[in-house]
Amino acid sequence: MSQDPSTAPVGAQEIVFDRVVKAYPGAAAPAVDDLSLTVPAGEICVLLGPSGSGKTTALMMVNRLAEPTGGDIRIGGRSVRDMDPIELRRSIGYVIQSAGLFPHQTIADNVATVPRVLGWAKKRTRERVAELLDLVGLPVNEFGGRYPAQLSGGQRQRVGIARALAADPPVMLMDEPFGALDPITREHVQDEFLALHDRIRKTVVFVSHDIDEAVKMGDRIAVLREGGRLAQYDEPRTLLKEPADAFVARFVGADRGLKRLSLLRLSDLEPAAAGEDSAGLPELPAEATLRAALSLMVAQGTDRVRVRGADDTRLGTVSLDAVRKAGAA
Numbered sequence: 001m002s003q004d005p006s007t008a009p010v011g012a013q014e015i016v017f018d019r020v021v022k023a024y025p026g027a028a029a030p031a032v033d034d035l036s037l038t039v040p041a042g043e044i045c046v047l048l049g050p051s052g053s054g055k056t057t058a059l060m061m062v063n064r065l066a067e068p069t070g071g072d073i074r075i076g077g078r079s080v081r082d083m084d085p086i087e088l089r090r091s092i093g094y095v096i097q098s099a100g101l102f103p104h105q106t107i108a109d110n111v112a113t114v115p116r117v118l119g120w121a122k123k124r125t126r127e128r129v130a131e132l133l134d135l136v137g138l139p140v141n142e143f144g145g146r147y148p149a150q151l152s153g154g155q156r157q158r159v160g161i162a163r164a165l166a167a168d169p170p171v172m173l174m175d176e177p178f179g180a181l182d183p184i185t186r187e188h189v190q191d192e193f194l195a196l197h198d199r200i201r202k203t204v205v206f207v208s209h210d211i212d213e214a215v216k217m218g219d220r221i222a223v224l225r226e227g228g229r230l231a232q233y234d235e236p237r238t239l240l241k242e243p244a245d246a247f248v249a250r251f252v253g254a255d256r257g258l259k260r261l262s263l264l265r266l267s268d269l270e271p272a273a274a275g276e277d278s279a280g281l282p283e284l285p286a287e288a289t290l291r292a293a294l295s296l297m298v299a300q301g302t303d304r305v306r307v308r309g310a311d312d313t314r315l316g317t318v319s320l321d322a323v324r325k326a327g328a329a
């Protein structure tokens with residue numbers, strides 16, 4: 001199934017894994033086995049699975065850091081086999097867990113790596129570096145001259161993202177990019193990346209072993225099982241509602257009902273009119289998730305919450321029953 005080019009976001013490209021196999025020499029079984037999936041242009045696909053299920057290997061075959069031993073990978077309709085590996089890697093953003101910044105180069109020089117290799121003029125490179133550092137919230141005047149050791153872990157990860165975006169690649173590969181961050185910084189950088197992605201709409205393949213991260217970041221999630229076989233490829237809602245088998249159900253967790261509620265917002269429901277009796281109810285903004293609403297109702301011992309709209313207008317109330325029905329839909 002190929003994406004209609006007229007609806008594909010500009011500057012992003014579809015990625016197709018077509019019966020891809022990777023058997024490392026001497027290994028008893030393939031690391032990736034018969035993997036077929038399509039990542040539509042501009043979407044984020046999360047490769048999710050337990051340790052050793054072939055996520056990193058699958059990712060590295062896209063930029064040919066690992067060579068497939070069977071099948072094919074196509075980017076924008078072109079087989080990666082037909083592209084020069086060095087050029088291919090320059091045309092794909094790559095972000096890894098440790099950010100992989102050069103410690104003895106300034107932040108600005110780190111971000112300028114690929115434009116320099118591509119021989120961009122100095123002025124163009126300087127402007128691009130400033131634009132990208134701005135985009136990830138690290139203004140060049142303040143951060144450009146620092147060295148990686150003078151940044152926090154979250155800031156280094158953002159520089160890693162800026163560097164990966166430098167040559168405006170149509171595709172980004174991200175291997176547990178936020179794995180080394182503490183939970184609060186991680187949430188923050190995830191939110192920032194999603195906001196950034198809304199603007200730049202690259203095709204992203206993102207490796208994670210964390211179901212919560214996958215549900216939050218992925219337009220689609222590919223669950224891999226031991227031996228690099230695809231267990232399920234679906235949108236997060238579908239994966240949580242209809243896991244394909246016992247392995248996927250176990251992997252997504254017994255609380256998958258709650259996770260589904262975290263994908264829905266109070267603004268997705270039709271609020272009931274707030275009567276006189278709603279005065280003492282706990283209140284949440286309309287953009288709060290149904291999971292947060294449920295949690296608040298449980299904590300406060302109520303069966304309704306009041307919903308607050310933009311400009312602090314009251315929109316009405318949402319009941320426990322409505323939350324339950326939405327979660328089951």
Ligand SMILES: Nc1ncnc2c1ncn2[C@@H]1O[C@H](COP(=O)(O)OP(=O)(O)OP(=O)(O)O)[C@@H](O)[C@H]1O
Nearest residue numbers: 024027031049050051052053054055056057058209
């Ligand atoms: N260069 C290599 N040579 C031989 N075997 C390898 C090589 N790289 C990975 N493997 C094997 O391939 C399998 C898949 O590894 P891979 O790193 O792709 O899994 P993963 O799902 O990314 O794991 P993790 O979550 O632990 O990073 C493992 O059994 C691993 O030992």
